[in-house]
Amino acid sequence: MTTVAPTVLETLSQVLNVPVAELEEQPALAAHDWDSFSSLETLAQLEDKLGLRFDLRDFNSAHTVDDLVTLAASLSDAG
């Protein structure tokens, strides 16, 4: 889990254009510019960087930064 967290944070920071510290302070994605457009961009980048494939249903049900980290870590472990 610790291995994917920095990548998830860094990617979200780039896509949503907010500093990592701000994401840590306010991890609810809805508090940022999280819409279908930015979420799909995040999906593409995370899959590319982490070498994994999300089930879009699981991905769409992630509402916080931590949800995304947990989801990515579970796939990463599984892989």
Added chain:
Amino acid sequence: MTDTRELVAALKAAVDEHTAPGPDLRAALARTDDPALLRRAGKALTDLATGSVDVADELRPVRVAVLATCTIGPYEQLLRATLVGAGLLPTIEPGRYGGFEPALGTAEFGDPDVVSCLLDESYFLPGDWDPTDVTALGEHIGRRLDDLRALLAGATGASSATILLHTLPLPANVRDSVLGWRDRTRLARTWHQLNADILGLAGDNPKIAVVDLVSALGDAAFAARDDRLHRYGDLPFSDGALTVLADEVRRFTQAKAGVSRKVLALDLDNTLWGGVLGEVGAAGVTLGGLYPGNCYTELQRTVARLRAQGVVLVLVSKNDAELVEEALTEHPEVLLRPDAFSATVVNWSAKGGNLAAAAESLGLATGSFVFLDDSAFERGQVEDELPGIAVLSAEGDPAHLVRTLLRHGWFDVPELTGTDRERPAMYRARSRRTDFSGGFGSSEDYLRALEIELTIEPATRFTVPRIAQLAARTNQFNLTGVRYDEAATTEMSDSPDHLVASFAVRDRFGDEGIIGAVWVDRTRDTWRVGNLVLSCRVLGRGVETAIADWLVRQARAEGVSTVEGRFTASRRNDVAADFWPQAGFHATDDEGVYQLGTADESVRPDWITVHERSEVLA
């Protein structure tokens, strides 16, 4: 990742400062095909100051409308980033979701330069179809193509834009739904016919152009589709596929806007042949035969093909000049002989200075150059000294040389003109003309000895592409900056209220072909020059003055009392600032507006013989 972050940050900084991203940033954008980077770059460039005069001076403004049969999604960002990378300043206007047909049929987008259509199979296929009746499916596809054709007729009739379509891959999920091999083959054939018909639309209508996306995708390392994005967001193309399309659209737009390159400057050792001439001698260089010699042969063959289409070649090599001459003349496998090059600079000086000197002798800016060299040192020195030059690496496996040279489309033009084909020979004549000018007492003696002939003729369907190309490409002798495109030029040349004429120049050293054009609004009393453009390579010979004189005489012959011209300053057209006063025109109270009564005499350079076609005044 750090590089990516730095690039995006630098782009953002340029946008915040209301400046254009510099040549180094644009080169970095042009080099990448990473969709994630391009998306972010495109987003960072959203607020690029399209209204700023300084930015518009550095980058060529273009308006691109996007219409889609699906979600446009990241295509807007990808397109913006690739266009900026090519030195363009795009205003992108996305159409509304679900509005493809009405927007196209009514030309809702107005008059942008390009309308990029993003098509998917949903436009051509019914919601459900019978896999046992491929014939009926083919008929349906044919009807949809007819619908598209009708919409395009409406759009191209109402708008001056070029509509850019693309071919479509047959999705695997459609193809594999048909189980019988024979039927599946028929389905594939039907689909290829659809693509052939889409490509055919460009042949029928000059305002339509087509990207062969199917072939481009076949060569790209991206899956065309991500089923999740397709189902979830109506995004039928992956970001990678959209990047491929955006890059093809960039190539067309760049060609149409006239920012393609004209000159290819080539290194010799380990670029045009393998090995170092100074070490192995003329007979020892690697060229021809099997790998790797065949790579260099193929590069030379490709370069020769570019030359045949108007790319001016410059040889720039650190070598002993005699040895180079010997190898180029005598090596049996050399395809580019010495006369293939319009300028040759072989010495031991730094290549940046040599390229600048070659550019000067050709009368072209280094910004119109592409430079191919295997040495990282030389490339770095040239890039550093001549910002704006496009630098390509010939380093590494020579098998990649041809792709390196061709893949970006540096030299693309919308349509090849006669002048394009003759350009290399004209530029060779030009350097000889420069030598000849040494032996005369005065410049007028020299001009007289040149025996200059100016041929003026009304625009015809054969010359309109060249005239539009001049409008797009000419920056220095461009009086008003108005860039009439092919469609507008055709319309004006067909109308009795306008006059469009081309100017061709020849002299004892050769034929320059069509080097200028004028667009005039005609009323009963006054002729107003909308724009006059002239290629820089004929300046300083009195041609421009002879053209003004001709205009005044034509107007007089038609009983028109006044000829009016304008000059609108840009950052690059200083050379033309005094054109009207020098031709005898008087400044008026309106700034930049000049007039001459046709009763007055205009200035006439007597060393130029003017030929004209009578249809000018038809």
